[in-house]
Amino acid sequence: MTNEATTYDAAIVGAGPAGLAAARELSSRGARVVILDEQARPGGQIMRQRPAEFAEDGWLSGGLYRKLKALLREVESLRELDWSMSTTVLGVADADGDEGFVLTAVRADESLTFRAKTVLCCNGCYERPAVFPGAVKPGVMGAGAVQTLLKSQKIVAGDAIFFAGAHPFQLLVAAQIAQAGGRIAGVAFAQSRLRVLSILKEPWLLVSHWRVFATAFGNLVRLRRAGVPLYFGYAMKEAIGANRVETVILQPVDSGGRARTRAPTKRVDADLLAMSYAFEASSELARQVGAQSRWSELSGGWVATHSQLMESSVPGLFVAGEVTGVAGADASLVEGCLAGLGMAVALGSIDAEEAARCAAPHRRRLRNLLRFAQYLARLAAVPAQLFETMAGASAVVCRCEGVTRADIAEALAGNAQISTANSLKLFTRAGMGLCQGRLCYANAAAQMAAQRGARVETLGPFQAQWPARPVSIASLIAAGDEDCVASRTTKIRKPCR
Amino acid sequence: MRGKRVDGASGRGKPIEVRLNGQPVEAYEGETVLALLILHGERAGAPERGPFCNMGVCHDCLVTLSHSDQAHPREARACLTAATDGMSVFIGPGGRR
Numbered sequence: 324m325t326n327e328a329t330t331y332d333a334a335i336v337g338a339g340p341a342g343l344a345a346a347r348e349l350s351s352r353g354a355r356v357v358i359l360d361e362q363a364r365p366g367g368q369i370m371r372q373r374p375a376e377f378a379e380d381g382w383l384s385g386g387l388y389r390k391l392k393a394l395l396r397e398v399e400s401l402r403e404l405d406w407s408m409s410t411t412v413l414g415v416a417d418a419d420g421d422e423g424f425v426l427t428a429v430r431a432d433e434s435l436t437f438r439a440k441t442v443l444c445c446n447g448c449y450e451r452p453a454v455f456p457g458a459v460k461p462g463v464m465g466a467g468a469v470q471t472l473l474k475s476q477k478i479v480a481g482d483a484i485f486f487a488g489a490h491p492f493q494l495l496v497a498a499q500i501a502q503a504g505g506r507i508a509g510v511a512f513a514q515s516r517l518r519v520l521s522i523l524k525e526p527w528l529l530v531s532h533w534r535v536f537a538t539a540f541g542n543l544v545r546l547r548r549a550g551v552p553l554y555f556g557y558a559m560k561e562a563i564g565a566n567r568v569e570t571v572i573l574q575p576v577d578s579g580g581r582a583r584t585r586a587p588t589k590r591v592d593a594d595l596l597a598m599s600y601a602f603e604a605s606s607e608l609a610r611q612v613g614a615q616s617r618w619s620e621l622s623g624g625w626v627a628t629h630s631q632l633m634e635s636s637v638p639g640l641f642v643a644g645e646v647t648g649v650a651g652a653d654a655s656l657v658e659g660c661l662a663g664l665g666m667a668v669a670l671g672s673i674d675a676e677e678a679a680r681c682a683a684p685h686r687r688r689l690r691n692l693l694r695f696a697q698y699l700a701r702l703a704a705v706p707a708q709l710f711e712t713m714a715g716a717s718a719v720v721c722r723c724e725g726v727t728r729a730d731i732a733e734a735l736a737g738n739a740q741i742s743t744a745n746s747l748k749l750f751t752r753a754g755m756g757l758c759q760g761r762l763c764y765a766n767a768a769a770q771m772a773a774q775r776g777a778r779v780e781t782l783g784p785f786q787a788q789w790p791a792r793p794v795s796i797a798s799l800i801a802a803g804d805e806d807c808v809a810s811r812t813t814k815i816r817k818p819c820r
Numbered sequence: 821m822r823g824k825r826v827d828g829a830s831g832r833g834k835p836i837e838v839r840l841n842g843q844p845v846e847a848y849e850g851e852t853v854l855a856l857l858i859l860h861g862e863r864a865g866a867p868e869r870g871p872f873c874n875m876g877v878c879h880d881c882l883v884t885l886s887h888s889d890q891a892h893p894r895e896a897r898a899c900l901t902a903a904t905d906g907m908s909v910f911i912g913p914g915g916r917r
């Protein structure tokens with residue numbers, strides 16, 4: 324239940340580990356909190372719950388999830404929290420004249436408005452698709468999509484599933500699919516076998532994060548035992564098939580990600596290709612409000628910057644979790660605790676001194692977790708030339724608008740005045756489609772940086788605009804909010820209602 | 821049929837009546853429209869493209885939904901929409917094939 328007339332102390336966008344941890348902290352201090360999320364049930368992607376109608380048998384069993392599940396169940400049982408699930412947040416703006424923020428959102432086709440003194444953007448990250456011929460074909464998905472279909476919907480999404488990527492995450496998903504009785508056609512890493520195993524040479528990591536490694540190693544052993552072919556030093560060359568993927572072709576690559584043209588390619592039959600190359604931080608909502616971001620090649624692209632208690636450059640707007648840099652669920656949870664404390668300070672329910680005292684153990688733990696995350700990120704880093712090798716000359720970069728590498732190259736060559744990612748978008752339409760540039764930004768920007776001899780951080784992000792997701796005009800007008808629609812679409816900052 | 825339900829029908833909600841492009845398909849309460857598309861080998865959204873993310877980002881799972889108790893069909897992302905009894909699903913925005 325939510326109440327549109329209420330001014331909440333805190334609105335939390337994202338019901339994953341960060342949002343749940345912040346909600347717990349804030350409610351324990353008596354704050355009025357509303358949590359908004361696009362999913363029907365809380366938990367975030369890491370704990371994508373089964374639908375209420377399904378049995379819960381065996382959902383996310385295993386030690387890795389224990390602490391997260393305990394947090395989820397605890398917060399779900401808090402009576403004083405308001406939830407607005409199945410809700411798409413379109414924008415956050417400061418409430419001109421009043422203190423705090425106004426959030427605009429839709430649930431099914433109903434338009435909603437929330438007011439809150441503080442806002443936490445912890446809306447996670449998503450998978451960066453690789454560009455290669457056939458990559459947009461039906462039957463090519465992110466490994467995360469294949470995993471959430473399994474853990475939430477109990478569905479094995481293909482008859483023969485091939486995994487290709489550079490991230491150890493794909494081992495976990497492959498092992499889960501195999502355990503559920505799915506057939507794995509193979510798993511290909513772009514890195515060499517030695518590089519993938521080199522993590523075992525870091526004893527301090529093995530000791531401090533033994534559970535993660537035990538799981539990863541167990542997965543590897545399980546896949547081997549099941550006879551799953553593992554390929555090291557192979558990248559995607561092409562996905563082929565008449566109407567959907569039928570065969571994947573692999574290209575041997577060297578440690579820098581360049582094609583080893585003399586080595587033979589491999590063909591494997593599969594009806595589902597799950598890719599897992601990198602993750603991107605979903606910082607667009609925070610950026611839309613005006614929060615500063617910085618470029619982080621290894622942890623998700625444009626990530627929101629913040630204070631020690633997770634306040635962004637916009638006073639009262641907080642950020643936590645993958646939005647601040649992709650570092651995994653444990654780090655997100657701790658950042659959520661810190662954000663909760665920071666928001667309590669902003670609301671005046673605790674003083675800065677007490678917050679600092681409460682934050683100290685979280686900060687120590689976060690330092691340790693981020694160190695680990697950075698190590699993993701370096702290890703899983705996509706070899707420098709890999710994306711370019713896979714993309715070739717003419718594969719589709721912008722799925723929504725069908726803009727190819729060749730289109731972008733031509734626009735850049737013919738228009739010296741294109742100097743930012745935004746201007747590239749205007750010239751080519753890459754980034755103007757329904758996903759609003761989320762899936763093409765990284766690839767388009769990387770291509771532009773290479774062609775212009777510039778660094779990506781100098782090109783800037785695609786500007787984040789209202790609405791954060793496409794929405795039908797009908798659902799906004801139905802709410803009798805025509806002034807609001809007009810003011811937003813013409814970008815005049817005017818309070819809605 | 822592509823892929824499969826783990827443990828078949830067990831552990832799912834009650835069977836419901838759902839039509840996919842006019843054809844009745846096996847479906848259970850709690851299943852998302854995307855799950856049904858995948859199980860029935862149907863693509864969604866624009867021609868030539870498949871759903872990528874199962875989390876509301878790519879919009880390549882757009883479908884048109886109509887329901888006996890709703891006046892107008894509506895567009896929705898299949899991955900964020902639970903199938904309900906009596907629902908008709910048409911592929912692509914505006915029901916375009």
Ligand code: FES
Pocket residue numbers: 854871872873874875876877878879880881882897898899900
């Ligand atoms: S599958 Fe990407 S939005 Fe639904």
